[in-house]
Amino acid sequence: MSSLYVPPRPQPLAALVSLLRVMAQGDGDLLSLLPAKAYRVKTGWLGYSRRSILIVNEPELLRDILTDPTDIYPKNDLMVGALEPLVGNSIFVSSGAVWRRQRQMIDPAFSHMRLNKAFVSMSAAVDDYERRLDESAERGESLSLDLAMSHLTADIICRTVFSTSLKSQTAVDVFEAFTVFERTCAQVELKRLIFDAPFAAIPQHPQVLEACERIRRHLGDLVDTHLTADATQYDDIAAEVIAARDVQTGEGFTRKELLDQLGVMFLAGHETTASALIWAFMILGLHPPAMARIRAEVAEIAGDGPISLEQVRRMSYVRNVFREALRLYPPITFIPRVAAEPATIGPHRVKRGAMLMIAPWCIHRHRDYWKNPHAFDPDRFSAEREHELVPGAYLPFGLGPRVCVGAGFAQLEASLILARLCRRYDFTILDARKVRPVARLTTRPAQQLMCRVARRADAVSSTQT
Ligand code: HEM
Incomplete structure (x- = not known):
């Protein structure tokens, strides 16, 4: 077991020491704030803040919360407040009847057919x-894995949702605006979490509003191109969402709703996958045995040629590497809910306004559910070892009725990217010792992760055009 590779993570410390560490770092990183206890308790109070925070690491209890049919555990108000300027009251943040209508209208856009x-x-x-x-390889320049993965996944979302490729300048503009948004929005400030009362209205910083406006302007252009076109001109996810009708009223989404819904597809659909891929490539760059196994599998299944969907589906090691990257670095670090009224969760009485912290980051590294929890071991997802998996202890895509609509999409996309890029390039990770994961809206490296790519000597030309 000692040969297992352990990728970077903040060392769990006692609560007070963790708080001092975050203050010293000065970036309000919630991962560094998590005390050692958060990785050990099943369910318990985290004692930092004015509002009570219950961390729920128990599969049975977190399932009760995420599948509760009575709407008493809606999305957490801090998160809703953070995302609202960007995506309105769209499917990712809405609750109750509003959410049910939206989900019913959006689900068909992610059917099996659409994935093909x-x-x-x-x-x-x-x-x-x-x-x-x-x-890049030819010039021998170093590049940011963060920007590279955001660019590629945003391009994929643009092509699949809007049938257009992403212009380079748009990609850079959206990436920069989103970085400002992630780092600066008021809800990720530690003092808000610690000192604010539940449901307090939080004004956003002007630069956050400006960043949201920049992103929405790009999206508005894309939505309008669709709305002004003949209905049969497009066969993509946007066309499907535009055509969707409320089963009760027969009404479709308004332009503002479309901008919100398609905006959430764009953001939830690329920043998450990009985050997971950054970590996957970092691990593969630093751990050659896993890279060698990926290449061997791709060579065996697809040889040098184009890779088909059916072949990607057969690449079980590639898929397990991605699953393991999602376990170690779940892009959605926390799935927070709030108690809209007093409730009882297991033995715990919670007040109205209590934050219910379901943390894939902690559950995925909990020693009661995982052997060598901090080690990279993709084979834990292999058919032979599947019986070791604890039901409900792996939830990178959430769980219950609000499970990610794009889970199948993301897994297909990520496997394809891993297979193709690992076959063609060597990745040298620069400054590997400085890498530190932080929890922003997604799990990210504290500083952009730089790497150098080189064409492999025996790399093939897999371009399909
Ligand atoms: C690796 C990639 C992805 C990860 C890890 C991920 C993770 C998640 C998680 C954890 C949730 C549930 C959040 C909660 O319950 O509070 C969620 C919801 C959602 N995701 Fe994803 N996601 C990914 C990719 C995508 C893609 C590709 C799309 C769309 C193209 C997408 C669209 C959505 C939407 C619309 C929701 C809201 C569903 C609802 O509340 O009904 N996601 N995602």
């Missing part, structure tokens, strides 16, 4: 990205 079509666009986006990476 999306795969063609995903492959075309990777073709184009390989051309860019070839140039």
Whole structure:
């Protein structure tokens, strides 16, 4: 077991020491704030703040919360407040009847059929990205894995949702605006978590509002192109969402609702996958045995040629590497809910306004559910060892009725990207010792992760055009 690779993480410390560490770091990182206790308790109070915070690490209890049919545990108000300027009251943040209507209208856009079509666009986006990476490799320049993965996954979302590729300048603009948003929005400030009362209205910083406006302006252009076109012109996710009707009223989404809903697809649909891929490539760059196994599997299944959807589905090691990256670095670090009224969770009485912290980051590293919890071991997801998995202890895509609509999409996309890029390039991770994960809106490296890519000597030309 000693040969297992353990990738970077904040060392769990006692509560007070963790708080001092975060203050010293000065970036309000919630991962560094998590005390050692958060990785050990089943369910218990975290004693930092004015509002009570119950961390729920128990699969049975967190299932009760995430599947509760009575709407008493809606999305947490801090998170809703953070996302509202960006995505309005759309499917990711809404609750109750509003959410049910939205989900019913959006689900069909992620059907099996749609995934088959999306795969063609995903492959075309990777073709184009390989051309860019070839140039980078030729120039021998270093590049930011964060920007590279955001660019590629945003391009895939643009092509699959809006049938258009992402212009480079738009990609950079959205990436920069989103970085400002993630780092600066008031809800990620530690003092808000510690001192604010539940449901307190939190004004946003002007630069956050400006960043949201920049992102929404780009989205508005894309939505309007669809709305002004003939209804049969597009066959994509946006067209499907535009055509969706409320089963009760027969009404479709308004323009403002479309901007919110498609905005959430764009953001939830690329920043999350990008986050997981950054970590996957970092691990593969630092742990050659896993990289070698990926390449062997890709060579065996697809050889040098184009990779089909059916072949991607057969790449079980590639898929397990991605699953393990999602376990160690779940893009949605926390799935927070709030008690809208007093409630009882297991033996705990919770007041109205209590924050219910379901933390994939902690559950995925809890020693009661995982052997060598901090080690990278993709084979824990293999068919032979599947029986070791504890039901409900793995939830990168959430769980219950609000489980991620794009889970199938993301897994397909990520497997394709891993297979194609690992086959073609070597990745040298620069400054590996300085890497530190932090929890922003997604789990990210504290500083952009720089790497150098080189065409492999025996790399093949897999471009499909
Ligand atoms: C690795 C990639 C992804 C991860 C880890 C991820 C994770 C999650 C999680 C944890 C939730 C549930 C949050 C909660 O219950 O509070 C969620 C919801 C959602 N995700 Fe994803 N997601 C990913 C990719 C995608 C993609 C590709 C799309 C769309 C193209 C997408 C769209 C959504 C939407 C619309 C919801 C809200 C569902 C609802 O509340 O009914 N996600 N995602």
